[in-house]
Amino acid sequence: MNAGPLLFDASHTSHTRAQTGIQRVCRSLFAELQVRENVLPVCFDPHFGDWRTLDRQESGSLADRTGAHAAASRGARWALGQKIVGRVRRLAGHRGKLPPARGLVCAELFSARVGRQLPRLFSPVSGPAVAVFHDAIGLRLPELTPPATVARLPGYLRELLAFDGVAAVSEDSAMALRDFWHWLGVSNPPPVVAIPLGTDPVTLARPTMSTMRARVLCVATIEGRKNHAALLEAAELLWSEGAEFDLELIGLMRPATAESTVARARALKDSGRPVFLRGAVSDAALHEAYARCSFTVYPSLLEGFGLPVIESLRHGKPCVCANTGALGEAARDGGCLTVDLPDASSLRLAMRRLLSEPVARGQLADEARGRIFRGWSDYAGDLSDWMRSLPRRR
Numbered sequence: 343m344n345a346g347p348l349l350f351d352a353s354h355t356s357h358t359r360a361q362t363g364i365q366r367v368c369r370s371l372f373a374e375l376q377v378r379e380n381v382l383p384v385c386f387d388p389h390f391g392d393w394r395t396l397d398r399q400e401s402g403s404l405a406d407r408t409g410a411h412a413a414a415s416r417g418a419r420w421a422l423g424q425k426i427v428g429r430v431r432r433l434a435g436h437r438g439k440l441p442p443a444r445g446l447v448c449a450e451l452f453s454a455r456v457g458r459q460l461p462r463l464f465s466p467v468s469g470p471a472v473a474v475f476h477d478a479i480g481l482r483l484p485e486l487t488p489p490a491t492v493a494r495l496p497g498y499l500r501e502l503l504a505f506d507g508v509a510a511v512s513e514d515s516a517m518a519l520r521d522f523w524h525w526l527g528v529s530n531p532p533p534v535v536a537i538p539l540g541t542d543p544v545t546l547a548r549p550t551m552s553t554m555r556a557r558v559l560c561v562a563t564i565e566g567r568k569n570h571a572a573l574l575e576a577a578e579l580l581w582s583e584g585a586e587f588d589l590e591l592i593g594l595m596r597p598a599t600a601e602s603t604v605a606r607a608r609a610l611k612d613s614g615r616p617v618f619l620r621g622a623v624s625d626a627a628l629h630e631a632y633a634r635c636s637f638t639v640y641p642s643l644l645e646g647f648g649l650p651v652i653e654s655l656r657h658g659k660p661c662v663c664a665n666t667g668a669l670g671e672a673a674r675d676g677g678c679l680t681v682d683l684p685d686a687s688s689l690r691l692a693m694r695r696l697l698s699e700p701v702a703r704g705q706l707a708d709e710a711r712g713r714i715f716r717g718w719s720d721y722a723g724d725l726s727d728w729m730r731s732l733p734r735r736r
Contacts, residue, residue, distance in 0.1 A: 349445070349446040349463070354452070357403065362594060370718040377719070382395060382440075388455060390431050407625070438462075443466050445469040445729055448473045453494070471736065479567060502519070505532055510536045511539050539716070541656050561593060564603060567642060570607070587616070639663070641663075661678045663680060676706075
């Protein structure tokens with residue numbers, strides 16, 4: 343690659359404290375790339391009307407991988423001072439000045455406004471521009487996806503054609519993108535490769551046969567496609583049969599597609615069922631939750647990657663999940679009890695087995711502990727190596 347920094351688009355992540363999947367990927371990838379090379383984080387400032395480097399507050403948000411200030415929303419927030427400075431600079435006729443760069447990484451699902459400004463971001467980049475592609479779930483399950491996301495996806499998938507290469511987070515996501523471009527009739531799309539994500543290292547405690555009450559953990563944004571409704575139904579069936587366990591739900595709540603599910607969880611809690619609805623938590627609290635649970639359930643219908651499955655296994659905890667798509671990719675090396683369809687009946691049977699058969703649960707835990715996991719350094723290294731092999735198409 344040519345001289346100059348590697349530009350890194352953090353337009354959204356630098357303005358949110360949320361720590362859901364895409365933000366976790368963006369922050370972790372940036373941190374590891376920084377170790378390897380000169381990386382310059384940038385954002386599109388809608389108040390300034392141009393691209394610029396990050397200020398101190400934005401840099402702090404991008405660098406915060408702890409989730410200690412985890413927000414209740416994924417939305418971007420601009421401080422009043424940032425708005426004023428941007429508008430003053432715009433009125434004064436200033437333009438953004440990014441240095442000549444040897445490459446560009448866009449790790450976010452960027453907005454339509456950012457997408458329209460990509461040509462200006464590409465301008466100083468002499469080497470390859472690469473986008474990280476997470477999923478096209480909004481087109482595959484539109485009825486369970488917020489309408490704004492569904493409306494945005496077709497334009498976003500077209501805008502990815504402007505990049506020199508696209509790194510999908512799983513084979514399933516890579517296939518979905520290729521299929522969409524084929525459906526559009528694109529004859530010469532940029533190359534798409536699957537580069538699996540990494541996870542944070544975990545210090546495992548020595549496994550013991552616990553006599554404490556069982557605790558089932560679900561870590562996932564509470565939204566329609568994550569399928570919490572089926573999990574709650576399965577849990578209620580088990581409680582009605584006399585099973586004794588606590589159910590802990592951790593994740594942002596998105597009422598647009600899961601209002602009834604949140605209401606159901608609260609109704610169960612009010613009726614005396616041991617449901618713990620915790621919302622977004624810090625990474626430290628998340629690690630504690632994994633450490634104290636008996637196993638996890640990830641009832642999602644469709645995923646781009648499924649980070650919580652790998653995180654559960656990395657903590658040595660078995661996970662109940664589907665055996666299809668990206669979740670099947672995550673589960674295939676052991677540690678998971680998979681189901682063909684994550685409906686209430688299938689989840690109930692899988693959960694009952696792990697609750698009532700400690701030997702089976704222990705075997706899956708041993709499989710999880712025996713797996714070799716990718717770290718974020720592995721992910722950043724694979725992405726960097728692939729970028730170096732890419733010719734510039736633009």
